[in-house]
Amino acid sequence: MQNLHIPATSYSPQVDFDFARHQLSLRGESYPENASVFFAPIMAALDAYLAPLDHVRISVDVQLAYFNSASTKAILAVFERLNAAAVAGNYVTVNWHSDPDDDTIMEFGQEIAEDNPALDVHLLELA
């Protein structure tokens, strides 16, 4: 299926879903005016990509400097889908980056790991 690439703006992240290589990344800032409008096509592409996968190694890289409350909810939904794919027999590694001064983003990475035990989550420092 077609890869998904959305360039970053000052308030929305760069989305690079290289489905052919099974590498997904989110980088930058996320506070679009309407997070559900922004994330809807991302979720749709992710669902279409994940549905037929079996025994595939997927690598997810998240380097977000800031995300607002509505984006937080959408990001959680992304990881719920990935967790379901891992439960269904795929292997999903998540590299979750946060600034060492940012407890909120680091703790949210921990919560994602706790909520979605089928994911292999690594908490890393943002470079």
Add this chain to the structure above:
Amino acid sequence: MSLDHFYRFQDLARQQSVVFYYTGYFSQAIVSAMGDALRQRLNQTDASNMQRRKLFSVFIEMAQNVVHYSAEHLSASDSTDQEIRRGALWVGEQDGHFYVVCANPVAREQVGRIRDKLMPLLGMSNDDIKQLYKQKLRSDNDAESKGAGLGFLTVARDATEPVEFDFIDEDGPLSPITMFYLKASI
């Protein structure tokens, strides 16, 4: 307003250590541009990285609240994107703390709903607020909410003191519109 009035206005802002003040129409583009300016301004202060991040978070949640919910809009009332609505926002510094205050007109019939969302947060510890946030994050969206319905909770979570709020009848008690003020200290 004469130039003398503008001077007094500026002087009051200076005395109160207002770092940033905006009143008028809020759109996503304006919020984003103000956010960039605020970040740069905060880089010149003694604020810790943690303080800057929390302040930015409170600023964005409050400013986007105006874009989504202010009762006075230039955009169509039923739109959910590309909105432009009226409000005001202050960022100031006081005794080593920062505060963000936001004001926007709301329909009087919304007062009860806003009060019901904010009142329970006032008496809660930071840990309790975090727990409530976690719980709400995983529950279904409030039907009337355009975001995740987590804006006030995020503001309360990032504030170092209980938030303060008030409704001021600028156009008298019979007006269908009242001004909603929300303040958070960081």
